[in-house]
Amino acid sequence: MTENTExxxxxxxxxxxxxxxxAAGLAAGSGAITGFPHIWAQNPITLxxxxxxxxxxxxxxxxxxxxxxxxxxxxxMDSDAAAQRAVTQPDSYDIADVEYWILKKVFPAGVIQPMDxxxxxxxxxIVPLFITGKLNPESEIAQGTAPHTVGFxxxxxxxxxxxxxxxxxxxxxxxxxxxxxxxxxxxxxxEITSWADIMDPAYKGKSAIINIPSIGIMDAAMIMxxxxxxxxxxxxxxxxxxxxxxxxxxxxxxxxxxxRAFWKTFDESVNLMSSGEVVIQSMWSPAVAAVRxxxxxxxxxxxxxxxxxWGGGLGLAKHLSGAKLDAAYEYVNWYTSGWVGAxxxxxxxxxxxxxxxxxxxxxxxxxxxxxxxxxxGDILSPDxxxxxxxxxxxxxxxxxxxxxxxxxxxxVMDEDRYMVRRWNEFIAA
Numbered sequence: 026m027t028e029n030t031e032x033x034x035x036x037x038x039x040x041x042x043x044x045x046x047x048a049a050g051l052a053a054g055s056g057a058i059t060g061f062p063h064i065w066a067q068n069p070i071t072l073x074x075x076x077x078x079x080x081x082x083x084x085x086x087x088x089x090x091x092x093x094x095x096x097x098x099x100x101x102m103d104s105d106a107a108a109q110r111a112v113t114q115p116d117s118y119d120i121a122d123v124e125y126w127i128l129k130k131v132f133p134a135g136v137i138q139p140m141d142x143x144x145x146x147x148x149x150x151i152v153p154l155f156i157t158g159k160l161n162p163e164s165e166i167a168q169g170t171a172p173h174t175v176g177f178x179x180x181x182x183x184x185x186x187x188x189x190x191x192x193x194x195x196x197x198x199x200x201x202x203x204x205x206x207x208x209x210x211x212x213x214x215x216e217i218t219s220w221a222d223i224m225d226p227a228y229k230g231k232s233a234i235i236n237i238p239s240i241g242i243m244d245a246a247m248i249m250x251x252x253x254x255x256x257x258x259x260x261x262x263x264x265x266x267x268x269x270x271x272x273x274x275x276x277x278x279x280x281x282x283x284x285r286a287f288w289k290t291f292d293e294s295v296n297l298m299s300s301g302e303v304v305i306q307s308m309w310s311p312a313v314a315a316v317r318x319x320x321x322x323x324x325x326x327x328x329x330x331x332x333x334x335w336g337g338g339l340g341l342a343k344h345l346s347g348a349k350l351d352a353a354y355e356y357v358n359w360y361t362s363g364w365v366g367a368x369x370x371x372x373x374x375x376x377x378x379x380x381x382x383x384x385x386x387x388x389x390x391x392x393x394x395x396x397x398x399x400x401x402g403d404i405l406s407p408d409x410x411x412x413x414x415x416x417x418x419x420x421x422x423x424x425x426x427x428x429x430x431x432x433x434x435x436x437v438m439d440e441d442r443y444m445v446r447r448w449n450e451f452i453a454a
Contacts, residue, residue, distance in 0.1 A: 070352040075100040076107055076122025078291065079309075079374070080200050080337060084407060085365055093359055095352055103289065104237055111136060119353060121196070121340040125172040126239055128340065129437040132175065132195050133184045137340040139177075139193040144354050147361040148194075150378040152428075155198040155336070156190050160429050169243065169261025169434035172198060172336045197357050198377035200369050201336030203427040207298060207308030211322045220244075220330050221251035223305050229282050233297055233306035236287035238448040240435050243333050244307045245271050247432065251330050261436035265443055272447040276454045287452060291315075298323055310373035313420070314412050325420035331432035332421075338377070370394050371407045375424060397423030 074081065078101040086097040100118075102110065108127045110117065115136035123131060131137060142148050153159060158166040158173040176195055177187040186195070208217050214227070223232050235241045246260040249271060257267055278284065285303050288294045295315045297303040308325065316323035339360065341353050359365075366376025367385035371394065376382040383391055392398035397419055404413035413419075421427045438444055 068348060069094075069096070070349060071096040071098055072119045072349070072353060072356060073098045073100075073117070074120035074122055074339075075102065075110060075118050076337070077101060077104055077124070080122055080369070082368070084368060085360075088364060089356065089359065092364075093352075093355060095356055097356075104239070115342060116344060119342050119345055119349065120356070121342065122199075122337065123196070123340060124335055124337040124435065125175055125198075126170045126335070126435045126437045128175050128195060128338075129170050130441075131340070132178075132186070135184055136343050137195065138343045138345065139181055139183075139195055140197060140341060140354070140357070142192045142194055145194070145197060145361075146358040147378050147381055150361070150380045151198060152377060152379055154201075154428060155377060160425065164429055167334065167431040167433050168257075168259045169436035171434050172201075172338075196338040196340035197361060198336055198338040199360060199365070200338075200374050201334060201377065201428075202310055202374050203332035203334050203421070203431055204307075204309060205328055205332050205421070206326050207294070207306055207313045207316075208324050208326050209298060209301065209304040209322060210324050212301060212304040217305065217326050218329055219251045220247040220328050223248055224252060224278060224283060226283075228305050230285050231302070231304045232284055233286040233288055233294070233303045234284065235294075235307040236289050236452060238445045239437060239441075240333075240335070241287075241307070242268075242271065242444060242448060243433055243435055245275055247330060247333055249274055251328075260433045262438045263440065263444065265440055268438075268440060268444050268447055272451050275451045279451065279454055310420075314373050314406070318406070318410055318412060327421040327427075327430075331430040332427060333433055333435065334428070334431040335435040336377075368407050371405070375428065379424070393417070393419055395424045397426060 072095060074097055081099040081101040086099055089095055089097050104124060104127060107123055108130050111121050111123060111127065111131040112134045121131065121137060155172045155176060158171045175186050177191045178193045178195060179187045179191055181193060206220065206223060234244055243260060246257055249255050250257065254274060255267065255270055257263060263271065286297055288297060291309060291312050294306065294308055294312045297306065299316045299319050299321045310325055313323050313325045339357055345353050361378045361381060363381035363385045366378055366382030369376050370382050370386060371390065379395065389401045390404065393400040393404050393413065399418050400413055400415050402415050403411045406412045
């Protein structure tokens with residue numbers, strides 16, 4: 026902990042140690058102070074967290090134990106399994122680390138308790154995208170399950186989402202990104218500018234898309250709109266007719282041999298790209314970085330139609346109360362205080378509290394990852410591996426350039442069950 030971050034907590038560790046543990050115990054119970062290891066060391070607390078592998082990271086659990094004395098038991102799973110567990114096994118977790126489109130399925134089930142904004146230390150530092158849906162006042166609100174549309178409820182027992190920000194937050198946003206297509210610039214043979222380029226006959230048998238229905242259908246929608254095949258009313262909430270048209274298009278493309286593969290995991294996407302089996306595909310930013318770290322050229326290509334975005338956050342299980350609930354708030358406040366945000370930024374994702382994350386990044390790291398400036402020195406991954414060489418500029422440029430050009434968010438449609446059934450028909454075709 027640096028001197029300036031110590032000052033910001035109001036009570037430094039030094040003051041706390043001078044005043045003794047008795048006073049500390051009282052203060053902890055009252056919520057007057059937050060986040061010091063020896064308080065929880067006296068009352069050991071374990072929080073069980075589950076979610077996708079994107080953010081259930083061992084380094085976060087280790088740092089949490091170090092800083093707070095709270096033990097995190099993390100379970101990583103794919104998005105669909107996470108949605109199912111959240112609803113069907115509500116007593117098996119304390120913290121749900123889920124995506125916003127999943128929250129649309131989970132929150133109405135009554136398994137997550139909303140958070141009181143007044144207990145969230147860094148609430149005012151959350152980027153406005155999650156509060157109003159706009160990164161800047163002039164931004165357009167993107168289609169799909171935009172986080173702010175499922176971000177609030179009017180009162181604690183409500184299961185329907187509020188139309189405006191309120192005192193009750195459904196979950197604290199933590200991680201998000203603007204996704205696009207990954208390409209092998211050495212193998213595509215020309216400039217790639219549009220989502221439609223994935224369907225170029227030149228890439229027959231060399232393209233791939235993601236096989237997670239709620240995400241894959243959005244990539245397909247970006248592709249079809251870019252090709253002029255269809256103009257959706259709302260890509261994130263298609264009618265049955267729009268779903269049918271999209272799936273029929275995909276089946277036709279699949280049967281003609283356009284796709285080499287349909288991947289489900291991060292590693293699959295990395296292997297397809299680094300081997301050269303695939304030259305253009307749906308991809309995630311850190312997967313592109315993983316390919317590059319093998320010495321293989323790979324670019325996360327900005328496209329003229331914009332990005333497909335996703336976001337996730339931490340939700341508190343309904344059953345939490347007493348000391349466990351206090352510890353959960355403590356953990357959420359620690360999570361948004363900057364160290365984790367900087368860790369996520371260094372992986373190519375974005376922190377929901379950019380201002381606090383900045384304090385834990387060097388000027389060069391911040392310049393590269395957030396401001397779109399050329400790297401002054403080598404850019405390292407969180408575990409110290411060289412990810413980018415000096416002089417490199419981040420694909421897609423700055424945070425504002427990327428998150429300001431979001432066309433749609435991953436979403437759950439009203440016709441979700443029908444869409445999933447049709448998607449599975451496409452995969453089986």
